[in-house]
Amino acid sequence: xxxxxxxxQAAKKERAPQWARQAIIVAVLGFLYVPILVLIxxxxxxxxLSALWTGFTFHWYRVLLQEPTLLHSLGVSVEVAIIQTIISxxxxxxxxxxxxxxxxxxxxxxxxFLYIPIVIPEIVMAVALLIYFPHVGxxxxxxxxxxxxTTFTIPYVVLVVRASMAGFDTTLEEASRDLGASELQTLWxxxxxxILPGIVVGALLSFSQSFDDFTTSFFVDGSGNTxxxxxxxxxxxxxxxxxxxxxxxxxxxxxxxxVLTGQRAQRRRAQRG
Amino acid sequence: xxxxxxxxxxxFAIPNLYMLFISFMQxxxxxxxxxxxxxxxxxxxxxxxxxxxxxxxxxxxxxxxxFCLGVGYPFAYIIATAPPRKKIVLLxxxxxxxxxxxxxxTFAMMFLIGTEGFIxxxxxxxxxxxxxxxxxxxxxxxxxxxxxSMLPYMILPLYASLQGIMDHPEYMEAARDLGxxxxxTFWRVVAPLSIPGIATGSLLVFIPTLGTFFIPLLMGxxxxxxxxxxxxxxxxAADNWPFGAAASALxxxxxxxxxxxxxxxxxNAFLEEGK
Numbered sequence: 001x002x003x004x005x006x007x008x009q010a011a012k013k014e015r016a017p018q019w020a021r022q023a024i025i026v027a028v029l030g031f032l033y034v035p036i037l038v039l040i041x042x043x044x045x046x047x048x049l050s051a052l053w054t055g056f057t058f059h060w061y062r063v064l065l066q067e068p069t070l071l072h073s074l075g076v077s078v079e080v081a082i083i084q085t086i087i088s089x090x091x092x093x094x095x096x097x098x099x100x101x102x103x104x105x106x107x108x109x110x111x112x113f114l115y116i117p118i119v120i121p122e123i124v125m126a127v128a129l130l131i132y133f134p135h136v137g138x139x140x141x142x143x144x145x146x147x148x149x150t151t152f153t154i155p156y157v158v159l160v161v162r163a164s165m166a167g168f169d170t171t172l173e174e175a176s177r178d179l180g181a182s183e184l185q186t187l188w189x190x191x192x193x194x195i196l197p198g199i200v201v202g203a204l205l206s207f208s209q210s211f212d213d214f215t216t217s218f219f220v221d222g223s224g225n226t227x228x229x230x231x232x233x234x235x236x237x238x239x240x241x242x243x244x245x246x247x248x249x250x251x252x253x254x255x256x257x258x259v260l261t262g263q264r265a266q267r268r269r270a271q272r273g
Numbered sequence: 274x275x276x277x278x279x280x281x282x283x284x285f286a287i288p289n290l291y292m293l294f295i296s297f298m299q300x301x302x303x304x305x306x307x308x309x310x311x312x313x314x315x316x317x318x319x320x321x322x323x324x325x326x327x328x329x330x331x332x333x334x335x336x337x338x339x340f341c342l343g344v345g346y347p348f349a350y351i352i353a354t355a356p357p358r359k360k361i362v363l364l365x366x367x368x369x370x371x372x373x374x375x376x377x378x379t380f381a382m383m384f385l386i387g388t389e390g391f392i393x394x395x396x397x398x399x400x401x402x403x404x405x406x407x408x409x410x411x412x413x414x415x416x417x418x419x420x421x422s423m424l425p426y427m428i429l430p431l432y433a434s435l436q437g438i439m440d441h442p443e444y445m446e447a448a449r450d451l452g453x454x455x456x457x458t459f460w461r462v463v464a465p466l467s468i469p470g471i472a473t474g475s476l477l478v479f480i481p482t483l484g485t486f487f488i489p490l491l492m493g494x495x496x497x498x499x500x501x502x503x504x505x506x507x508x509x510a511a512d513n514w515p516f517g518a519a520a521s522a523l524x525x526x527x528x529x530x531x532x533x534x535x536x537x538x539x540x541n542a543f544l545e546e547g548k
Contacts (some may be wrong), residue, residue, distance in 0.1 A: 035381035095277035121484020212374035
């Protein structure tokens with residue numbers, strides 16, 4: 001810390017703010033990262049009980065692989081995340097393109113309506129669906145989780161796709177139509193390839209929101225379909241052990257990969273634009 | 274457009290209207306719903322115990338939002354004014370926690386401050402304390418956990434707004450040419466222009482915090498009951514759906530009011546055409 005916060009003697013006027021800046025950066029990033037780093041380090045600790053370092057081991061990762069309920073939960077989470085990502089990406093992409101391209105009566109109200117699911121507290125949505133699903137014949141479990149999550153991931157896809165349409169050169173579509181392509185051909189062969197990086201970011205966002213979803217799943221997962229976050233929650237309530245650290249480390253690593261992929265897709269978009 | 278609208282009507286609008294309908298019904302003797310119109314569910318919400326839960330939740334959300342704003346604003350300002358290379362790194366370091374599961378981040382905080390957690394272990398082994406400190410399972414821990422979870426949601430919109438201002442240095446130059454010092458330039462030019470970022474960030478923190486439910490359970494250890502916990506309890510334990518639905522409807526009403534009020538000041542990019 002000291003080395004970061006000790007600029008050279010010169011520039012006396014600038015020194016105080018520079019020093020304060022470094023202190024704030026260290027404090028905020030420390031607050032954000034120390035808990036996660038401690039968690040990761042102790043997933044490799046030999047001791048079962050204490051948070052004191054006793055030696056290095058991969059034991060807790062091996063324990064994870066031998067835990068059938070965890071593997072089952074992982075399977076449920078991946079299944080739900082994949083299905084709902086496909087639905088929300090298709091619907092959200094179409095919605096995002098349409099919102100950019102067409103002007104119609106009530107458009108502004110519709111945009112507000114679409115974005116409410118993002119901001120409304122998730123628990124309110126979850127209980128509404130819990131009492132609604134039996135009336136429309138949606139069984140609790142995978143279908144209920146897919147529908148519940150898709151409802152709040154579609155707006156994210158719409159948001160991202162609409163933003164990437166903003167930098168889109170509409171003369172490309174005109175050229176395509178002039179050359180005799182139909183609306184559908186133009187959409188599939190011209191519009192979608194150009195905004196693909198935006199769609200990828202939307203899909204990644206949708207996938208990670210679903211994979212990490214706790215609240216909606218907690219209410220509508222039914223029995224025998226416990227997804228990973230709900231399983232982890234159960235483990236936390238029944239006391240912590242280092243295999244939860246190991247599992248969390250794996251999920252944090254997966255998150256990091258998703259963020260890096262998303263950043264690359266966005267950079268590609270920026271380069272094209 | 275049509276498929277999205279149909280989806281949202283069927284799985285968003287109708288379920289919420291149905292819940293609103295249920296909130297005006299009576300509860301049956303064995304937990305079912307009796308279809309008799311009543312206002313008593315709303316009346317009950319204003320009884321002392323339930324009202325305290327709602328007031329506590331509003332205060333909790335307000336304080337967490339203010340903490341996030343107090344810490345997030347200087348940090349977002351630092352990112353927006355950092356040199357390009359450093360800016361990319363800092364931004365990336367805020368985006369990673371933004372994407373990381375808040376359940377796992379809550380667990381990380383539990384592991385840090387728990388009775389047998391990291392901080393207690395270190396302090397005990399250094400003989401600085403002789404008994405573990407009771408940090409987890411308190412109201413304070415709930416605040417820390419919620420603040421920890423929400424901070425990136427405040428920083429990112431604030432950064433977007435401040436970056437937009439920094440992209441137009443002529444505003445600040447004009448203020449300086451007219452004789453304003455650095456402090457005055459900030460308070461009279463930068464701060465007012467960043468109101469959209471403040472509004473967006475505050476809504477993105479306040480509303481989810483109002484409905485928070487697993488953070489009080491895990492960090493507060495059952496001693497902290499907020500409106501999210503109350504709703505869960507009415508639906509899953511007490512089997513009083515109409516009462517739970519009335520509490521939900523109240524939360525939705527507060528949410529919509531805040532969005533309606535806040536959208537006047539929010540980042541236009543969030544709602545308007547992204548041009």
